[in-house]
Amino acid sequence: MKKIFYTLLLLLPVSVFASGAGIELEEADIDLSDTASLERGAQHFVTYCLGCHSAKHIRYKRIALDLNIDEAKVLKDIAPLNANIYDKMNTAMNRHDATKWFGTYPPDLSLIARSRGADWLYSYLKGFYLDESKPLGVNNSVFKDVGMPNVLWQLQGEQTAVIKNIDGQEVVTKLTLAEPGELSPKEFDRFVNDLVNFLVYVGEPVQxxxxxxxxxxxxxxxxxxxxxxxxxxxxxxxxx
Structure with a gap:
């Protein structure tokens, strides 16, 4: 029985243990039947994410079909300038430049929601806080020492962290909005939720x-x- 118990413990997700201290993951409101949310999420992804990250496993044509949107509207409101309806959602960023600026090439996000989970992704996008000790000036309460800038800071504002020493480790226990952004906290929550909703859809369009x-x-x-x-x-x- 002891061997079975220890085996089950090893199979538990890391996030279960991580929730014991620090900030727990927030729950994303995922609804793949909400095509309006998915459309907004697609627009957010192209505007704020596609500059560095691809979602190469989906095409704009597929988005138009699944969300029942006219192809011309997809090209006008979602796809970047001069994109073709049959194009994949590929970033225009050069691999060499990305490695030079960020130390590594930003990963493709087609399966990020499936590999990390919607709640993790939702909490991560909301979890950036000011940290002058980091090259980009920010850190993240969910992904410590992440090498990604907070691309949504103008919308969210700037957060500061309450950090406590727990068992010899510095743990973020609370985030506080120090400087408001263009969106209210409620509006920003919906913004991030739409983006995560879209990434969940991208991970499995036939779900x-x-x-x-x-x-x-x-x-x-x-x-x-x-x-x-x-x-x-x-x-x-x-x-x-």
Missing amino acids: MERKAMGKYVLFFILMFTVVAYLLKREYWKDIH
Whole structure:
């Protein structure tokens, strides 16, 4: 029993242990049926993220189809200037320049929501705070010493952190808005949620269809089980 218990502990996500001290992850309100939110999230991604990060596993054509948006509107309101409807969401940033400026090439974000989780991503984007000891002047309460600037600082404002020493480690326990941004805290929460909602969609565009189809698959399995059981009884009744 002890071996089983310790094995289960090792399988627990790291975030479970991380929530024991410091700032806990905030819950993102993910709704892939909210096409208006997904459209806003796509616009936010192109405006604030595409300059450095790609989402190369999705095309603007797919966004138009899934969100039921006219292709001309996608090219006008979402895609960057001179983009083609069949283009992937690739950044124009040069790999050499990115490595020179940031120390590494910014990762593709197609699967970031699947690998990190929506709550992690939502909390990360809201978790930047001022830290003059860092080259970019900011740090992050969820991803310590991250090498990414706070590209949303004008919208959110500037935050300061309350840091306490817990078990010999400096832990961020609270973030305080020191300088308001262009958006109110509630508006910024919705902004980030729309962006995360879009990234969740990008990670698996067919998720809604998969879940809808899952109900029919389960119904088929149930009916097949009943038929198989009745057939088994018919075959074995003479033996018993």
